[in-house]
Amino acid sequence: MHRTGELYGQYKTLAQQKETASLGMWIFLVTEVMFFGGIMMAYTLNRHVYFHAFAMGSNTLSLKLGGFNTVVLLASSFTMAMAVWAAQTGKKQLISIFLSLTILLGFVFFYVKYVEYAQKFHHHLVPGKNFNIFFCRDNPTKCEDISAEDLEEENKELEEASAADPDLNSHAQLYYSAYFGMTGLHALHMVIGAGLLFWLLRTSFTGRYTPEWNTPVDLVGLYWHFVDIVWIYLFPLLYLIDRHK
């Protein structure tokens, strides 16, 4: 089926047809807001009750990697917006170039996320039987990928947090469950987004997207920007708790 912009019977104009498609996409995105909203709610409550454990958990994350990923994702949103612009102005080669850049930045994000996740596995920070928030304090030789200053700061935070919370290990597990749950679902959305982008890229080579008809580029763009917005909230919520000590 090649829908390259013919007008369907129930619409008066192509503009109306496109507006309808766009409205449908927005309604889907609102359901996604509710989906992530429920998880944010669970996070907010646990953070409120177990603040010390959450601050401790947040301090074990790498701000450099998280900050870098934020910049990468914002840049990919920019290239996506430019791809939509290229489609709207009929610059067919630019559509493919900007879509490729968006995919590339998406994969940079995945790689950094992989590095972060791998580090958490090595440091016994994955919720489960072997979860141990004290692992790096007790085995500093196995945590040499953390700089000495960061480790020292982490241990200072650990001391304060365990004084305030007698069961820090269980509550830090709550933080890490939230961390893996939220970033994992966000990454899943990005995988779906990357799949859609590959499809757009493949179809863009045929020159199908024109100023008159570029609805798929526009709608995938909306989805990609939404995923960016989720990260805009996840970054301060997960990485930036109690960093000022």
Next chain:
Amino acid sequence: MAAYEHTEHTDHIVPPTTYVVIITILLCLTAATVGAAYINLGKYNIVVALAIATLKATLVVLFFMHAKYSPQRTKLVIIAGVFWLAILLFMTMSDYVSRVDYRGIHYPMSQRIVHVPSQHS
């Protein structure tokens, strides 16, 4: 339907310069939010962080997602979504922060007092 009679093509094209300005602001705000996290503002750290995040999200929605140039009914859908999320967060949290247990102890505190440490710690 009258509005559609005369306009064949209503796509509002946002010029690339606007996108460049927006991405620059977004990157500056990212730097600002990291900077603000290192200043001790007590309980207002989270307020500042979320205010900056909301400002960033608003810029993305308005310009990258073209909401500024969208029809009113699209804007209504967006605002309704945000409003519903606010109900979820605000009403649930106002319940928890005002909850008092049978001893008259405030909710998070009551959790800590009855706490039995697990074997892990």
